[in-house]
Amino acid sequence: MQRAVNTAEIAEDLTKNLAIFSSNLKYQNLPGNVVLVAKQCVLDGLGVTLAGSRDPLAAKLISFARAEGSYPQSTVLGFGDRLSPSQAALVNGSAAQALDYDDILRPILGHPTAAILPVALALGEKLGVGGKGIIAAFVAGVEVAARVGSMMGEKHYEKGWHATGTVGTFGAAATAAHMMQLDAETTAQCFGIAATQAAGLRSMIGTECKPLHAGKAAMNGIVAAELASRSFTTRSDVLECRLGFADTQTDSFKPNQALEGLGELFHTLDVKFKYHASCFGTHAMLDALSIIKSNPAYNQEKVERIELRVPISSLDVCNILEPVTGHESKFSFRFNAALSLLNEETSSLQSYSDEMTQRADIIAMRDKVSVTSAKNLDRYATDVFVYLGEKTVITEHGDMGPPVEDFGTQGEKLEGKFRALAEPLIGHSNTNHVVDSIWSLECQPGVGPALSGLAIA
DSSP: OOOOOGGGGOOOHHHHHHHHHHHHOOOOOOHHHHHHHHHHHHHHHHHHHHHHTTTTHHHHHHHHHHOOOOOEEEOOOTTOOOOOOHHHHHHHHHHHHHTTTTTTTTTTTTTTTHHHHHHHHHHHHHOOOOOHHHHHHHHHHHHHHHHHHHHHHHHHHHBBBBBHHHHHHHHHHHHHHTTTOOHHHHHHHHHHHHHHOOOOOOOGSSHHHHHHHHHHHHHHHHHHHHHHHTOOOSSSSTSSSTTTTHHHOOOSSSHHHHHHHTTTTTTTOOOOOOOOOOOGGGGHHHHHHHHHSTTOOOOOOGGOOOOEEOOOGGGSSOOOOOSSSSHTTTTTTTHHHHHHHOOTTTOOGSSSSSHHTHHHHHHHTTTTTTEEEESSSSSEEEEEEEETTTTEEEHHHHHHSSSOOHHHHHHHHHHHHHHHHHHHHHHHHHHHHHHHHEEEEEEEEHHHHHHHTOOOO
């Protein structure tokens, strides 16, 4: 039996210590690889946000924002509108997550950049924060989110919370507080205001509410920082207090994991990027299928059935058996296996449409796929068995868990991904301009140079 949270074991001053770390983090104290990966997050985030701005979800949100009206200070990517920072963060954050093509971070069990970058963009533009300040604030947000996620453990996610919305709100708040130069005490209060707004239900996966969680997290972070700067009353121990964030939302509170290696160990380096436009849980399978298809014994015409053995945790995340919408198809092992085996491009957004879910050959291949769970598999691993007749089976193990070792190659792949997403919308010249601006972000006066190239004609 899982024991309940024991408040007597809670680390003292947990919220305060995270606030001290976040508010004091400086660009010059960041390791070079952390700066590099942060810029990779920014470039990838801009690409998926720009592409996501074409999703119907973004049009609905910008329509809502326009109807409300606001003081124009921050740019909405893909539209050219300028809204209040919180409204711009809402639209940009939701667009960043709309295509489920954005990065993930295991300690969060969610998507960091979609919740955090919109805050850096919106407040960076409003306040005129320089490139180094934007990088430092972004890293502060990722680190706080990762550490809050680590202390909550997987039980938070298993209870049905979508951590991009819940844990992501703390990351967004940390970035907002850092950019507004709030001191540690005020940042702790900012976390308190953030906590009482944090929300997001996993039951919304496959609907437009899932990406809304990222947008709301970004918006919540800005609201929290702005209210904290105005001495809005709250608790400054919200992470560890009785009936606080951990006490109410997890059964496996691990407070020490929030502080382990603080300031020395950077979770930003563990951000994982997507090269398939689907739920990250399907990626180990897709990589394994790519290897299987390169096997000389493989013959597509002889495929009789495909067996997938996946982690138990994946069954209620990306196991929609018969998707009927593009959104649902991203969360379907069977659909994605069919795409791969039919040599459709899983990095292409066009592969995930309502029409593709109804294509006869995809349905036929999809129905050859069975999915079962295996207790011994890591959350991001999959075992694949492709049966070619009665006597021939090709097997492969896929695992997305191991850390990245070559950040340079990762950057090259992400630049290629960005160009594929951006060039059809903003053209080759503007794409080059944005790429150059982000790779040299620490030398830029702010986000303006990058944003100026992101307008869709």
